[in-house]
Amino acid sequence: MPLFSKNLGVAMGKTLAEKIWQEHVVRAKEGEPDLIYIDLHLIHEVTSPQAFDGLRLSNRKVRRPDLTIATEDHNVPTQNIDLPIADPVSKLQVDTLRANCAEFGVRIHSLGDAEQGIVHVVGPQLGLTQPGLTIVCGDSHTSTHGAFGALAFGIGTSEVEHVLATQTLPLQRPKTMAINVNGKLKPGVTSKDIILAIIAKIGTGGGQGYVIEYRGEAIRELSMEARMTICNMSIEAGARAGLITPDETTFAYIKGKPHAPEDFDAALSYWKTLFSDADAKFDLEVDLNADVLEPFVTWGTNPGQGVFLNANVPNPADIADAEERGAAERALVYMGLTAGQPMKSVAIDTVFLGSCTNGRIEDLRAAAEILKGKKVAPSTRMLVVPGSARVRLQAESEGLDKVFIDAGAEWRNAGCSMCLGMNPDILKPKERSASTSNRNFEGRQGKGGRTHLVSPLVAAATAIRGTLSSPADL
Amino acid sequence: MEKFITHTGTGVPLRRSNVDTDQIIPAVYLKRVTRSGFEDGLFAAWRNDSDFVLNQPEFKSGTILVAGADFGTGSSREHAVWALQNYGFKVVISSRFADIFRGNSQKGGLLTILLSQSEVEDLWAAIEANPALAITVDLEAKTVAYGEQIVSFEIDDYVRWRLMEGLDDIGLTLANSDSIDTFEAKRAAHKPKTLPIRA
Numbered sequence: 025m026p027l028f029s030k031n032l033g034v035a036m037g038k039t040l041a042e043k044i045w046q047e048h049v050v051r052a053k054e055g056e057p058d059l060i061y062i063d064l065h066l067i068h069e070v071t072s073p074q075a076f077d078g079l080r081l082s083n084r085k086v087r088r089p090d091l092t093i094a095t096e097d098h099n100v101p102t103q104n105i106d107l108p109i110a111d112p113v114s115k116l117q118v119d120t121l122r123a124n125c126a127e128f129g130v131r132i133h134s135l136g137d138a139e140q141g142i143v144h145v146v147g148p149q150l151g152l153t154q155p156g157l158t159i160v161c162g163d164s165h166t167s168t169h170g171a172f173g174a175l176a177f178g179i180g181t182s183e184v185e186h187v188l189a190t191q192t193l194p195l196q197r198p199k200t201m202a203i204n205v206n207g208k209l210k211p212g213v214t215s216k217d218i219i220l221a222i223i224a225k226i227g228t229g230g231g232q233g234y235v236i237e238y239r240g241e242a243i244r245e246l247s248m249e250a251r252m253t254i255c256n257m258s259i260e261a262g263a264r265a266g267l268i269t270p271d272e273t274t275f276a277y278i279k280g281k282p283h284a285p286e287d288f289d290a291a292l293s294y295w296k297t298l299f300s301d302a303d304a305k306f307d308l309e310v311d312l313n314a315d316v317l318e319p320f321v322t323w324g325t326n327p328g329q330g331v332f333l334n335a336n337v338p339n340p341a342d343i344a345d346a347e348e349r350g351a352a353e354r355a356l357v358y359m360g361l362t363a364g365q366p367m368k369s370v371a372i373d374t375v376f377l378g379s380c381t382n383g384r385i386e387d388l389r390a391a392a393e394i395l396k397g398k399k400v401a402p403s404t405r406m407l408v409v410p411g412s413a414r415v416r417l418q419a420e421s422e423g424l425d426k427v428f429i430d431a432g433a434e435w436r437n438a439g440c441s442m443c444l445g446m447n448p449d450i451l452k453p454k455e456r457s458a459s460t461s462n463r464n465f466e467g468r469q470g471k472g473g474r475t476h477l478v479s480p481l482v483a484a485a486t487a488i489r490g491t492l493s494s495p496a497d498l
Numbered sequence: 499m500e501k502f503i504t505h506t507g508t509g510v511p512l513r514r515s516n517v518d519t520d521q522i523i524p525a526v527y528l529k530r531v532t533r534s535g536f537e538d539g540l541f542a543a544w545r546n547d548s549d550f551v552l553n554q555p556e557f558k559s560g561t562i563l564v565a566g567a568d569f570g571t572g573s574s575r576e577h578a579v580w581a582l583q584n585y586g587f588k589v590v591i592s593s594r595f596a597d598i599f600r601g602n603s604q605k606g607g608l609l610t611i612l613l614s615q616s617e618v619e620d621l622w623a624a625i626e627a628n629p630a631l632a633i634t635v636d637l638e639a640k641t642v643a644y645g646e647q648i649v650s651f652e653i654d655d656y657v658r659w660r661l662m663e664g665l666d667d668i669g670l671t672l673a674n675s676d677s678i679d680t681f682e683a684k685r686a687a688h689k690p691k692t693l694p695i696r697a
Contacts, residue, residue, distance in 0.1 A: 050681040051674055056656050059671060061681050063689055071575065073531035082668070087678075090693040099529065113529040120531045131692050152690045164574040164598055180576035180602035182667070190671045192678055196654070228516060229568045229594055262571065264597045282696040291688040326516050326571070347515050347566065347615075354514075444525040444573075463572060465520040467543045 037301025039200045040269055041235040044175040044298070048158050050192050057194040063157040065187050066143045067094035067130065069121040070446070071162030075185035076124040086128040087191045093152065094125050094132040097142045098446050102409050102436035105135050114447065128188075141412020141438040144168040144380040148252065149414050151281025155270035155295040160187055165380045165462065167258040171251035172278070173270035173298045175235070178259065198264065199307040201234040202300075205242040207315035212495055214390075215250035216382060216460070216479035218242065219257040220320035220330045222312060228328045231263025234308065237300060238268050242314035248277040249386040256381045257462050260327040269299045319494045321367055322464045322477040324355035329464075331367060333482060333494055339363035358466055359474050360454065367492050370476070374457040375406040375487040376469070377480055378436075379443040382460035383411030387480040388419050392427040394484035394495050399432050401490030406433035406483075407449060409441040433487065445470045458486040499607045501664035505588045506634040507561030509625040509644075510551055515566035519599065522570065522578040536581035556629035562589045564621050570599025579606045589635050591642065593618050604657050605667065609637060611651050620647070637662055 038046070051059040065088075072094070079085070086092060099114040109115035118135070125132040133139040139146060144165055147153040153169045159176035160166060162184040169176035183193055205218055223230075236258050243251070251268050258266030275292060278284050285291035300306075322330040323337050329352065331338065340352035340363060356363065361370070377383070377391050388410065400406045408428045410416035416438055419425055425435045442449040443461035451457055451473025460483050464475040476492060485493040527539025544550040551557050563582065569592040570578060579602045582590065590608065593615040603610045613621070624644055625631055633644040637658060642649045660667070671678075 051677040059674065059677070061678070061685075064692075070528050074533050074576075077531075077533075078668075084668075090691045093692040098525075111529075117529050117531055131695060152692060154690055157689070162574055162576075164572065166574075178574035178598055180574055180579070180598060180605060182576060182602065182605035186668050186671065189668050190675070190678060191682075192671060194667060194671065228571050229596075232594065232597055259572075259598075262568075262596060283690045283692075285688040285690070287688050290686075294686065294688065326518065351515055444520075446525045446528065463518075463520065465518045465572060467524055468520045471524070471543060 036305065037303035039300040039304045039306060040173060040237055040267060040298055041175060041198070041200050044156055044158065045197060047156070057196050059192050060158060060195050061192050062160050062187050063091060064147070064152055064159045065092045066147055066159065066161035066166065067092060067184070068097050068143050068163065069117045070098045071181050072124065072184055073117065073120045074181050075188055076128065078185040079128070079188055084189045086130060086188045089129040089131070091191060092130050092188070094121060094130050095140055095143050095146050096121060096135050098440045098444065100135050100439040101447050102439050102441050102449060105437045138413050138417060141414065142380045142383060142440055144256065145384060145411035145415060148172070149281070149412060151278055151283040154278060154285070154291070155274060156298050160193065164259040165256050167264065167266050168252050168256040168380055170255040170258065170265055170267035171248060172274055173267055173295070175265055175267065177265040198235045199233050201231060201236045201263070201308040201310065202306040203236055203238050203310045203312065205238060205240040205312045205314050207242060207313050208245070209242055209314050209317060212481060213317050213319060214479040214481060215246050215253045217317055217320040218312070218314065219254045220322065220327065220477060221317055223257065223261045223328045224330045225312065226261055226310060228260060228326050229262045231258060231261040234263050236261070236263045236266040237306070238266060243268055244271065247386060248273055249384045252384070253381055257327065260462055270295050319479060319482050321482065321492055323359065323361060323367065324352060325358055325464055325466050327462065327464060327477060329355055330477070333367055333492060335367060337361045337363055337365045337367060368497070370492045371456070371490060372404055372458045372476070372486050372492060373455045374451060375404060375483050376409070376442045376457055376459040376461060377406065377483050378409030378411065378441055379461035380411060381462045382480050383409060383415065385415050385418050387460065388415065388424050389422070391480045391484040392424040394481060394498070395431040395433070395488065396427050398488050400487045404487055404490045406487040407436060407442060408433050409436045409449070410438050413438045442469050444468060458483050458492060499664045499666060502607055502609055502637055502661045504634060504636045504638065505561065506632055507588060508559065508630060509562045509564050509621065509633050510557045510560035511622040511625045512551055512563055512565040513622060516568045516571055517565055518572035519570060519575050519578045520572055523575065523581040528575060528577050533580055534584055536577055537584035540581040540585045561586055562591065562633050562635065563587050564618060564625065565590060565592045567592060567594040567615060569595050571596040574598045576602040576606065579603050579608050583608050591618065591621065604661065607661060607664065609635065609661065611635065611642065613642065613649060613651055617649050
């Protein structure tokens, strides 16, 4: 079983993840997983009903409702949200969450509430996501919160029930990986391109068993929202959690948020201790040069199958590993692409701007900047789905909604939407999307749908040209 | 949770790597509020394909899924484990599992076994040569046995003990609830709370 490097009597530095872990050990016993305290538990309608049922069956309570918060996001429609949810099964799931929260005293932000939205957008915007916390949610993109220097990871429903009942989880210690992103990004290259390049480099299984710490000049220069995009997709590299050392950018982002600490200085003095010591040893280190990065796009059916937008669709025959070659061949058939074809020649039916990866206000601003005064191509539709109702309100106060609507895009309400197609926003079979979301799995956005993962900048340029494009092509 | 000590059944060779959770069960099937009934969604997209392994009559009643590397990548949905169990699978064998899927499987009593890729290839070949081949998984002995072959596997001792005893984690944790009380008494005051609501 992988463990953190053992301290063999020598004073050895600790990584950030090790520090947070150690501060949350409730109980440690040789031969057993550590019992870890959970500071914040986020809940949504899809992975919680069976957990609440389990509590009822065992006559248990929610131990800490004051460390728990629920929102409705996966199932909710993004149109006509004032009407009852049309899909009866979705409605039942959302109604079940509301009833469970009422019964167990859990705070919930329902459809129509200004704080409703994707759970990973809501936590940070309320100021609940803070450095040094352990944060869990029954959703693999919980890694998003690691951008604040928190140890945050997705859990299954049995674990959701465990946290509700005990506010702890028995966990095996992960290994630690440092990914050093050195140098500076070129204009037009974003944090989405960094993380897609990382996944292409280490593979979808490269991070299995690890917590990733993203480091280096290019990471330090990113805004909080851009950092969240990177940590969000740690799971696409196989790592349950990814984190970034909190700094002035982090502290400034939290200050003034509704749940920022009342004694901010006390919190700040603690937060400033949260960094990997200079002599800390990571189990693995990976380097990436930000200077040479370009806008990235996926061509296949897992997030590791990506290339520069300026490149061609790879030829499976060039792939040495037989298993990988077979996967690439299958992916090209599914995606309807030909080896050697320029990525930029690929025509796009639908552009999706949104999700917990890229549905924040900065993402909307960046896309609106490009779309301003332009039109979405006649053969293409564009959906803009803010990550939360609060993001939507902010965008409207800045007039971004008008930019999108004038360009011919659809301005929707908040939710997970087409990222995973649990609500009516789905692709039709063989329909092709350029999507700012996180997974290009077969059928992810609708049965038979074909997904290309891109940054908000590439999404906007693609909407205008109707083919995969970067802003430089306009 | 049902105790898992040994299981004998037939195998299903799933010759694909990177079988993500959206393939195991697409999101549209996640809307139930119970733990049962997810078998309809298992590999839903692929089951329309008559060539898909589960549509072959000789593999329909298999209980041991033998899959390619990186099985269970993607989402944290425990529904993926439930769908496999509801369908009738007791064991999944692969050379690499995604972390969250593996954790979920161990909570729910679906045994996930790590073998090397060459051991997986041998097992695929043996099952394809004889779909009725009996495969015995012995968690106590930590072995997979078929024909003349006996292959050993590693599993964390604590996880193995829990599975063999069929123990529920919550009960185990609550037996130590004093340590949680002690920890909570020392938590820093600046840590955030969701209640009362602040605007």
